Amino acid sequence: MTDVAAIDDRLLQLNQRLKAAQMGFQIERRGQKLSLRGLLPPRPGSLRLKPSQQRLSLGLPATPAGLKQAEQAVKVLAAQLIQNTFDWRNYDSGMGWGRLDQMGLSQQIQAFAQDFLAEASRVQQPASAKTTWEKAYAPYYRKLEAIAQANPQLSLVEAIYATVRATEDNSRSRQVCCTALSALATFLHIELPTDLKIFWGSYGASQTQARTLPSDELIAATWEQIPNVGWQFVYAVMATYGLRNHEVFFCDYSALLQGKPEAVIRVLNTTKTGTHDVWPFYPDWVEHFNLRSLQLPTIQTDLTQTTLQRIGQRVTSQFRRYELPFSPYNLRHAWAVRTIHFGLPDTVAARMMGHSVAVHTRTYHQWLTHRDQQQAVETALNRSQFAAPGVGSREWGAGRREWQTVKG
Incomplete structure (x- = not known):
């Protein structure tokens, strides 16, 4: 019996067990990879309103070990559906379908980018979202990747905090970094022990340098x-x-x-x-x-x-x-x-x-x-009539000050 035939034979036995247990899913071999098929909720952006038969790639190899993992994945998925905790984002890699928690950091960020931009398209402001991603989010994700790669002993949560601390205290960059990394953590369903807003510091509009505006x-x-x-x-x-x-x-x-x-x-x-x-x-x-x-x-x-x-x-x-x-x-x-x-x-x-x-x-x-x-006060006074107590009526001004065009 060839290796492929042996895998298919094992796959048949696995599906018989899943059917007997009424799991509601079947495992399929697609080339050298395994996927499952069953009744799943509508994917993000789908026009469907009710669950339908869908295929989901597990990202697992068609091997005996892969079959064991696939069987466990079906049990986890079935439990999520019963508990109403299933979330497509856990399986959306942006490069096909696979589990977020089984991806590397770069793939996770790529998945978030796809979700972020797709969500923006649904609210009809894709151009703004693209600018936000490129200028406000992506630079800090690159910094996060660099810190994680240079310090492989750090967990992702530790790398996130290290990235925040690498920005200047009480700065706009610190605030934006915290916002970007909080969004990523939320997408990945990572619970941060300390809310990143704690690290924002005292930065705010009141700290920005006053502008001398042209007349x-x-x-x-x-x-x-x-x-x-x-x-x-x-x-x-x-x-x-x-x-x-x-x-x-x-x-x-x-x-x-x-x-x-x-x-x-x-x-x-x-x-x-x-x-x-x-x-x-x-x-x-x-x-x-x-x-x-x-x-x-x-x-x-x-x-x-x-x-x-x-x-x-x-x-x-x-x-x-x-x-x-x-x-x-x-x-x-x-x-x-x-x-x-x-x-x-x-x-x-x-x-x-x-x-x-x-x-x-x-x-x-x-x-x-x-x-x-001074100009605002003059305008307000010129619009109204005032009678100070004990002084009598007094009328202020003759109307709003008019702007005069200055030719260069």
Whole structure:
């Protein structure tokens, strides 16, 4: 009897035992590997709503030892289904089907990447997820792999803590590292004895260096220094609508181009934070900057060929090329502070900027300078009439201070 025939004979006997025990699964030999077939819940992303007959690769060799392991795997799987603890992520390797706890660290990270990006596709923000993975997660997973490889005596949990300690105390990198490694541990069903948030330290927006934002007059004058009309348009849209670098290239400008007086633009769902509408502040800048004439420069925006981050970097590099006196994000930050002067509610401004109210107030209110506060006070007083107790009626101001265009 050949080796293959002997294995098939043993496999037949094994399946007879599984059937007698009413396990609900059969083992199959597919080439030199073993898999099982039985009634399983829908896989992640499946359109099925009920369990169905499915095949699951065990990643085990078609050998006598592999058959013994396969029989034990069926018993474990059957118990998980009875206890309602079965989770497809324990078997998703991203390279076929196999157990997460039987993979090396590199394969586990690869499995997590597939799950992370697939989940993002289901919520319709794949571009943002790709940028998050590449910039926020992947660098710390590479660091984790390097530490684990250099210190094979460490368990994965110990390597995770070592990776966290390798980052600077009370830093943004420490915080992002903790977030990335916590996400990986959750995916792998690893229980960390100490929550990684304990290691975040005192880093926060209050520790960031205050920015000196350009005045509105400087913003208007700088626009005229840009020699290329396409990049003039990018600059002006960011200044007028407070957009992120990459968002300029992913907007619906139809209301603007149709001449509608409110001049609202819609940031599309392919961006970092999804669809949201934005109004101009100042409205006068729409005409001053000639924004009703769409003049976007030609760059690569196909997100199968590039990323939102690379598009944003292209904008930053153009600002440097033209030697502009401030960064692109200063235009966004100046827009945020400007809405405070206009008295726009934080909830509305935060929605237009595509982030939470907590982020909005924590980030932008700390940048209000004495000049900004004085302007806000004057605006508030000019809007109202006050009668101080015992003094009589007094009217403040003649209306809102108007911004004057400065030509360079």
